[in-house]
Amino acid sequence: MLRRLACTVVQSRGIKHTVNVKWVRPDYVPAYKPEKSGDLEGLPPIPESAIGKDYSLSEEIKDASESVKKIFSVAHLGRKEYNRLVKEELIDRVKRHQYDHSTAETKIAFLTGQIRYLQDTMDKFPRNKKMKQLVQEKIDRRKKLLKYLRQYDYKKFEWLLEKLNIEYKGHPESFHKLSRMESLRKLTEMHCDDIRNKKLADYRNLLESQQGPYLQQKLDALKLIRSEQIELKLPITVTEQDITKVQQQFDDWKIKDDIKQKAMKKKKNIVLEI
Structure with a gap:
């Protein structure tokens, strides 16, 4: 038994020294990153001077002074209103009509807006575990809706991916743990x-x-x-x-x-x- 073990050790050492193969462990990419989630673009370019969603419907705001518009702008109202405009901009790309808020396309666009906003926040606060769990839940929910749309309406599925500029990455069928020995063998x-x-x-x-x-x-x-x-x-x-x-x-x-x-x-x- 010891002789066989010694032979295998000598053989492995011989292969390791004769074959010029170097293995470097790949960098860890968190699941919320765009490389894993499939988002090919970041937040849409919404200026800070944009008026909040509810206030933009008012007729008086159009003729108001610049100081009044600044009070009701995104820069003054905060990130919550900015997130709302992000979701509204993505929904406008895919909605069928003015009151469409329940189809699979609009739900996916709504989740995409939340995901991109949370990804931007996670880049600033990468240690926020609660937000990390929240963005992962949103990504999983969007994958589920994309899988449903891909199964029942493939043309609309491709159209939606193009409109929202995302890439579908389904759940893997089996989990494979990365190991140095297997990588060196390959x-x-x-x-x-x-x-x-x-x-x-x-x-x-x-x-x-x-x-x-x-x-x-x-x-x-x-x-x-x-x-x-x-x-x-x-x-x-x-x-x-x-x-x-x-x-x-x-x-x-x-x-x-x-x-x-x-x-x-x-x-x-x-x-x-x-």
Whole structure:
């Protein structure tokens, strides 16, 4: 048992030192970040001078002075009113009519506004655990609605993703824990595949380079055999079609070889310029 364990340790050490594979643990990305949630844009550009939603419906505010408008602006009313305008702007992109507030599209737009507002707040206060839990709940609820819309109306699902500029990222079917050993094993397999593919490509290039002289020798041999058979009045086994076929293969090889030589020369000149 100890001998077998020692052999495995020696083998693993040998592989580790001979194969140049380095593994770096990927950076941790919180679930509320846009990379995980699928939001491809941030908060919509709403100016601080914008009037609050309820106050903008008033006719008197249009003719009011700048000082009065400033009192009822988003900058004075606070972030809560700004969040309300964000949600209203996203809902306006997808709502069917003026009183549409219960369809799946408007619900998704409403949640998207909340998510983006909470993401912006989490960037400022990343240690707020309660808000982190809240934004994760909103993201999960939006995923559920997106999954429903994707299942029953795929065209509207794609249209909604384009309008709100989001990307659907469903829940994974199984949880896979990241480990260093498994990652190193995969990297080693990829490294071995690269070595094998490189050797196969070199061997293929070698065979292709030898194909031209071989076809030339074959063409000369066929012509010689046919001429001697005609001269000695023997049964002709080599036809003109055989010679034409080999000649066509040789011409095709010359064209490919010229293209390859030009590409290699161009690549060499670029390397020398660098």
